[in-house]
Amino acid sequence: MSESTVIEARDLGLTFETNDGPVHALKDVNLTIGKGEFVSFIGPSGCGKTTFLRVVADLEQPTAGAITVNGMSPAEARRARAYGYVFQAPGLYPWRTIARNVKLPLEIMGYDRAEQARRVADVLELVELEGFENKFPWQLSGGMQQRASIARALAFDADILLMDEPFGALDEIVRDRLNEQLLALWRRTEKTIGFVTHSIPEAVYLSTRIVVMSPRPGRITDVIDSPLPAERPLEIRDSQAFIEVAHRVREGLREGLADAV
Amino acid sequence: MRGALVPVLTVVAVIIAIWYAAVIPVNSQWVLDQAGRAGVEVSTAELVRETLSQDRPRLPAPHQVGAEMWNSTFVEEWRGPQGLMNTGTLSPRSLFWHAWVTLSATLVGFGIGTGLGILLAVGIVHNRAMDLSVMPWAIASQTIPIIAIAPMIIVVLNAVGVTGLIPKAIISAYLSFFPVVVGMVTGLRSPDAMQLDLMKTYNASRPEVFAKLRWPSSMPYLFASLKVGIAAALIGAIVGELPTGAVAGLGARLLSGSYYGQTIQIWAALFAAAIVAAGMVAIVGAIQRYTLRRMGMQQ
Numbered sequence: 373m374s375e376s377t378v379i380e381a382r383d384l385g386l387t388f389e390t391n392d393g394p395v396h397a398l399k400d401v402n403l404t405i406g407k408g409e410f411v412s413f414i415g416p417s418g419c420g421k422t423t424f425l426r427v428v429a430d431l432e433q434p435t436a437g438a439i440t441v442n443g444m445s446p447a448e449a450r451r452a453r454a455y456g457y458v459f460q461a462p463g464l465y466p467w468r469t470i471a472r473n474v475k476l477p478l479e480i481m482g483y484d485r486a487e488q489a490r491r492v493a494d495v496l497e498l499v500e501l502e503g504f505e506n507k508f509p510w511q512l513s514g515g516m517q518q519r520a521s522i523a524r525a526l527a528f529d530a531d532i533l534l535m536d537e538p539f540g541a542l543d544e545i546v547r548d549r550l551n552e553q554l555l556a557l558w559r560r561t562e563k564t565i566g567f568v569t570h571s572i573p574e575a576v577y578l579s580t581r582i583v584v585m586s587p588r589p590g591r592i593t594d595v596i597d598s599p600l601p602a603e604r605p606l607e608i609r610d611s612q613a614f615i616e617v618a619h620r621v622r623e624g625l626r627e628g629l630a631d632a633v
Numbered sequence: 634m635r636g637a638l639v640p641v642l643t644v645v646a647v648i649i650a651i652w653y654a655a656v657i658p659v660n661s662q663w664v665l666d667q668a669g670r671a672g673v674e675v676s677t678a679e680l681v682r683e684t685l686s687q688d689r690p691r692l693p694a695p696h697q698v699g700a701e702m703w704n705s706t707f708v709e710e711w712r713g714p715q716g717l718m719n720t721g722t723l724s725p726r727s728l729f730w731h732a733w734v735t736l737s738a739t740l741v742g743f744g745i746g747t748g749l750g751i752l753l754a755v756g757i758v759h760n761r762a763m764d765l766s767v768m769p770w771a772i773a774s775q776t777i778p779i780i781a782i783a784p785m786i787i788v789v790l791n792a793v794g795v796t797g798l799i800p801k802a803i804i805s806a807y808l809s810f811f812p813v814v815v816g817m818v819t820g821l822r823s824p825d826a827m828q829l830d831l832m833k834t835y836n837a838s839r840p841e842v843f844a845k846l847r848w849p850s851s852m853p854y855l856f857a858s859l860k861v862g863i864a865a866a867l868i869g870a871i872v873g874e875l876p877t878g879a880v881a882g883l884g885a886r887l888l889s890g891s892y893y894g895q896t897i898q899i900w901a902a903l904f905a906a907a908i909v910a911a912g913m914v915a916i917v918g919a920i921q922r923y924t925l926r927r928m929g930m931q932q
Contacts, residue, residue, distance in 0.1 A: 431830050450836055457834040459827050467849045467928035476845065480835045508929035 378442060378532060378564045379405040379428055385436030386423055386590075396589030397423040398434070403583065403592065407531075410558055410565045412575035413583045414621060416629065420590020421568045421583075425534050428566065429457050441532070453481060455532035456525030460540055462517035464509040464524075471496070471505035474524045481528055495523040498557055515546040519553070526561070533565045540570070548606060551577055555604060572625075576600075576617045577609060584621055586628020594624035649695050653685075659692040660684035693897045701901040702728065725881070728905045734882040735870050736909055738798050742805020743866035747859065749806060750813025757814070758821040758847070759839065768818075775811050779804065779869065784876040801873035801882075808869040809862035816858025820851025852928065856921035863913045871906060883909075 384401040387394045398420040405411050413421035426432040427439060430446035441449035449455065456477075464473045471492050478488045496502055499519040509517055518538055525533060539547045551574060558565055569575050575582050576598065584594040599613050608614055657680070664683040668675045675683070685694045693701075709727040710717040716724040723730040753771065756763040783804050790800040824846050832842045874884025883906045890899035 429834055431833060450834065453836060455834070457831065459831065461827060463827050463831055465828075465846070465849065466930055467852075469929065477835045480832075480837045480841050480845070510929075 376407040377404055378407050378409075379403070379440070379566070381424075381427075381437065381439045383437035384424075384427065384434050384439050386420070386427060386432060386434045387436075398427070399589035399591050401437070401590075401592055403595070405564060405566065405581075407564055408562050409581055410555075410567065410579050411581045411583060412567045412569055412579040413585060414569055414572065414575045415585030415590075415625065416570070416587055418587035418590065419585040419628070420587070421585050422536050423590060424585075425536050425566055425568055428532075429455060429534055453528060454530055455534050456528065456530045458518075458522055458525045458533070458535040458538045460537045462509070462514075462521040464517055464520055466509055469506050469508055470501060470512070470520050473509065473520060474527050477524060477528050483528075491527050491529075495526045496520075498526060498560070499523045500553065513546075515542050515550060518542065519550065522554075522557075526557075531563060533563045535565065535567045537568050537570065539574070547571075547574070552606060554578065559602065572618050572621050573609060576614055576621060577604060577606075582617070582621055584624035584628065586625070593628040594620070596620055596624070652695050656690070656692050656694045657681055657684045660687055660690045663687065663691070689894045690896055693900050697897050698900045698904060701897045702904060705898075705901060728883075728886070728901065731881060731883050731886050731902070732905050732909055735867070735874065735884065735906070738801035738870040738873065738882070739805055739863070739866045739909075739913070741798060742802035742807075742869055743809050743863050745802060746806035746809030746862060746866060747813050750810040750858070750862070751817055751855075753810070753814045754817030754821055755843070757818050759843075768814075771811055771814050774807070779808060779872050780875075782807070783869075783872045787873065787876050801870050804873035805866040805869035809866035812858045812861040812865065813855075816854045816861075817851055820854025821847045823850045823854065849928065852924060853930070856917065856924070859917050859921075860914050863917055864910050867906065867910050867913070 381401050381403045384398055384403075385396070386398040387396050401420075401424060413424060415421050423432055427434050428441055428446060430450040439446060442452070442454050444452065444454075464470075465476070468476065474492045474495060475488050478491060483491070492505070493502075496505065499522055501516065501519055501523060504512060504516065504520075509520070512520065522535075522538065525535075539550050542550065555578060567575075567578060580598055582594075582596040582598065583592055584596065585591065586593045596617060598617055600608060600611075600617070661680055661684050664675060664680055664687075684690070686697070690697070705726070705728045709724050710729060713719070713724045713726060715726060723733065753763075753767055757767050758764070786804055786807075787800045790796070790803070821843075828846060828850075829842070832846055837845070870882070871884035871887070874880075874882035875888050883902050886902040886905075887899055890896070890902060
């Protein structure tokens, strides 16, 4: 394990016991994620991409293999508040204003009031939601709500950001804009990001590395290092390099499905 | 609210019209019997007039109930020898006094019932043993007719020297804790798995999850339960007054009315109870609107 390793999984497996027999959500997953990487997990539903993220976050317990987060077990990392987690839905509390929603983790983690206010202002600026502090969630659009939930995950400045299809429910135009903003945010904060998606363009556009997964059992079929530069305008999606990476991802997905059937 | 005025008044007018229409056939038998005994004929006009102005009608007319309510409240307090104007205290013959006796027991019982209901719900949500054991007992408690258990509570508490407001309040609490338990268990469990996972990622403790997630989530459920609970508490207090020997309260007023065939008094007490209940539900509703608006929840 090198100095810069943040997440390391070795022969990781997770089997759910159901009435219809065991379901292999993850099988023999080996992956190392280094500091500052932007890693996307892509695959059809049931491939275990969300499950892997939840294992990293200590929301699921693996049944085989080993995993470390910041050199600790996931449970220790969670207790050390090593990561911020963004769910598929914004999950903002309807009875709290945007500012107080972002403040929620800070209250629980015991930051003092001045520090809370400072951090809330900082992260709301980061996600371009200044001026919406005192609005309630229902007064914001879906994209703005999801940005507020990202701000909430960033507020306590964990080094790792885990995002589970955060833009899955949003329309294409809003999604493009949020992808751009997320990249800018990643460059500014130098966080390690684990990002689950089922959109090939999104995965290729955002990531430094793309993990292609396939179902039954959930496993990794390909890991692609992106040749794209760090600076990525939206137009890069029309470049030859982008199209080639997207093609390889699509091939990986197809192969994964072929040997499952 | 303004838009609701016309429909509400229409419904009230229809109810009063049906009521008047029912009074005549229900009370006419007595008038015809009287006339038969006296050997006189009654015209239709006389029959109608008689049925609407009996001292002890089977079904009092709306204006009789209204007059009784007016006389036993404002007139009694204003002119009565024991009234507010003469003595400085509420007259024990006035509906105000009886309503207050019942209301005070209701409010104490409602407070106890709500507190108990919330505590039980918190226990049920957080403790598996309580989850499995408390709810069946709570449901069983509500299947016992209150009219059967109320006298026993009164008698047992009397035997240990507890009299007056407290036994009635306990019967109120007995009825009002149940909707609060049911509503609050649902409310405290209303956060979905994602919201609970989010709290877990913050490594939040159970008290923090309760204070910051479960409790605020349960507010709409709490207020819905409180509205049911306060109506139940009033019924409990009235039922609790029946076996106390008809001393005081709206329940006592109902009982003495039925002893002496004072149907107008019974109906006046019934309406007083309905007004008290409506007032309390309206107050809970106002607190609900204020609280939920402050919590930013759309109404």
